[in-house]
Amino acid sequence: MRTPDSPALAARALVRRRSRLLPGTLLSFTTVTHPPKGFPDRPRRIGLIELTDGQRILGMLAGNSAPKIGQVVIPRMHLSRVNPDGLRLYEVTYELTDRMAETATETKEFPGYILAFTGPSGVGKTTISLLLTKMLSDFTSNVPIVTSRAPKKGDDQEYDYVTPKEFERMEKSGALVAWAHLPSDSEERSYGYRKADILAIWEQGKLPVVVTEMQLLQGLAGYFGRRSILSFGLLPPGNSKRTMLSHLLHRLRSRGRETDAQIEERLLNAQADLDYFTRAADLFDHIIVNEDLDAVLHVIKGHVLELAKA
Amino acid sequence: MPSTHSAIVGFGMYIPQNRITVEEIAKHWGRDPKEIIGGLGVKEKAVAGADEDSFTLAFEAGRQAIETAGIRSSEISAIFAGSESHPYAVKPTSGMLAAALDLHPFSYCADLEFACKAGTAGLQIVDAFVKSGQITYGMAIGTDKAQSKPGDALEYTAAAGAAALVVGPESSEHAICRIESTLSFTTDTPDFWRTTDAPYPAHAGRFTGEPGYFLHVRQALTGILDVTKTKLSAIDHVVLHMPNAKFPSKIAKEFKISKEQMQAGFIVPQIGNTYSACSLLGLVHVLTEAKKGQKILLVSYGSGAGADAFLFEMLRDAPALPPDERPLRYISYGEYRRNTDKTAVL
């Protein structure tokens, strides 16, 4: 018989758990009088819940209120069970509140799709996105990255330069849908995407394409909902992290945009980025290794055209 | 970048929604509730469910702290979690929290134990990390699901809760409250202890008073006022570790600290003693009310023994925490035992 609580299984469940830490609406509920083996032998309230990002999940219910269909529930961390070796398994439970969801949220308006490329510095995301939007100019359009940093030699029209003060004003006034401040020793860098830029592309009936990194991707997913992002993770070629990093180093040097100090810093971030792909696996729909540019473009074009048909 | 001072940029707390009254416990043991309440000054205490532990409580407090700080969780690169009831003897709560709260993968993490002052010890550590420039933002957490032997005096006060603070450079735009100064006073005093395999702590009765709590709190309190050349009359809020209501009240009387100064952080009569979370929870309560320019004094105490003292100054009016709308539920002694026994089945 399977061991439902093995360490490997518990570790995999951690990735899933992250995506469940959202409030939701109760669609149905029941009390299981005798839970199955491995669970505490006490009646257990369980609900079918629609989370705010549209995903539906089954989860244990908590709290002192009585359950009602349409009730708002909020996520709480709880100890689900302890395996025979003492390993503790924590899941998200959903606490019943006294609020009912507004019926408007039951039919959430779907904003549209965004195509996102994420990957470490130097992996080639900008090249790919520029080529792709040229190839599929009828269907796609690049979203400019608003940045507070100064223009650098080698920049290729992907940025929209503003002063740090202007960036702060946009951030505070809600003009940006996602932003990140990446402090570093060499310079202060803020990046973000304008809401107006994305809406304008949707108005034209096209698919917005963003080149992004982990914080901005999280921001976009938070703003529009995970489901509206067709998310590609781009990896450098190589089987080990060392080969991948050395490949990136080569690319960054030949790009000629940065000083050695800046490159060293980018590599450090790249290390974290590579780990991020495994940790935040649920933020990516496809992971592609950028080995052969033509092959990569072919694969991505296929996915985009599928989306265009839908 | 190093800075001369660090500041609290975010704070959060989590107190379980179930309560048990001192009266309910006293009745179970056939004792006079009025006598107990009179002696301890505590009316009721917070009780965590069987499916809650120091990790889940800390997670909720940590999540709230990150929200009030208004920074991305991945900007935090250190977490120190202090508790007397870590879920494991080996497998750090801080590591589980770093993953669950989505902190930066390259983070400094470790678990702390120093009886009830493990939380404030964590605060001292992140203060130093930030000041040295080794990190930008760090988190300190005090969390406990306190255990007490059935029938023992501690049963009336040992409670559950967690408090979390996010600390950053005082120049940060999110800075709320500057950490002016901190010190610790430490001895080897056998007033309260628990071995790894023991489900409940043992304590030394009246010996926990003068040689324990009072000696160390006095030393740390006079010490910090001395070092910072501050008068108690200039302090707007005083938070002391609260094993019960009597001990901190006695210190207040001795040092002529007024009721108004103690009021905001004096939470023990309704919550009980949340051990490593206790003084930090008092501080969080103060932070939700304090105004710009006000000075806060905190002295925590951990058996074994030691006391940490802090002097804080508010850099701006504190943000309010979202209101806790959960209905409280009062439970029976039987349910209390089922939820808190370490050896009991979940």
Next chain:
Amino acid sequence: MQKDISLIGIGQTKFGEWWGKSLFTLIEEAVDSAIQSAPCSALDIDFIIVANMLAESVNGQAHLGAIASALLPHHPPALRVEAACASGSIAVHTACALLESGRAETVLVVGAEKMTDATSDEIQTALMGAADSEKDAPSGLTFPGIFGLVACRYMHEFGLTREQLNLVSARHHLNAVKNPFAQFRQEMTPEQIGASALVADPLRLLDCSPVSDGAAACILSTKHRSPIRIAASQTSTDSVSIADRPTITSFAATKDAMERALDEANVSTSDIAHLELHDCFSIASLIALEDMGFAEPGEGIRWYEEGKPMTVNASGGLKACGHPVAATGIKQIIDISKQLQASGKTIGLAHNFGGVGATCCIHILQHSPHAHT
């Protein structure tokens, strides 16, 4: 159907708590009984298909095809199929494919389950194998719990009351009084149903089909003829977890399988004289009647409030007969064949599903009383 497939042999054990019988004994009993009833001998059997869901997890036994094959003197080729509670009908469906392709001319199909060797909580864990182990099981759900969620939602959407739901199990128990193979043959009143212990609010003990041991077997052939032929065998699947469904009060797999089965047999719902549907839980009966087109959504309960010409679960269904998981699909076909031969009517339908309607398999049987071998 691409060939003329006749049902030439049937046999089953009584379903119940058989403390003295092992899985092997139950299989042997049903197989012997089926061969006895058939015009051919054991040696005519070209292939054996075994249906079983729980033998690995509960009995420590895989490889049931070979086990069953060893019961016959000539050890014919054999395999085992699994589709949770639809295993039995899927086995018949697989047999039809072998017969239509010509790889076999006479196939023995046997479904068996030995459930009572495990404790109650062990069985609930094992049965959760029919649900999604990553989406459904971690919350602590049992199968009754999943259908409790379905029932709660159904009552919310259609206003079904507890008193109305009581009628379902009460009717099934009444039907089983005349069935010597049923596990429970005593009548039960609607009040008794409603007063039984809560299992998964709003479902009570007597809303849930029992844990049973048992086996059922049938022999299908293109070589030998009988008055009962398979007019349609269709299966359809849907997502396993209810979290992945747009609605939980209607099962798309049933709708799809039904449409294709009616098409294959070239009949309509009004032609069906006898129906055996999959009432793993009382609420499932109502949803099945609606999905198959016998009632509008929310109106399935009419079949239990009013008299109707088509019989529904005349055997007593899963509730009263018992539900040794993989035996049920075959037992339903056996019961339809008996009902057709007793009434003289022409068309009967067996509806079997696995999980929460994640696999649905429907068979339509045609009875021609004057057909000869």
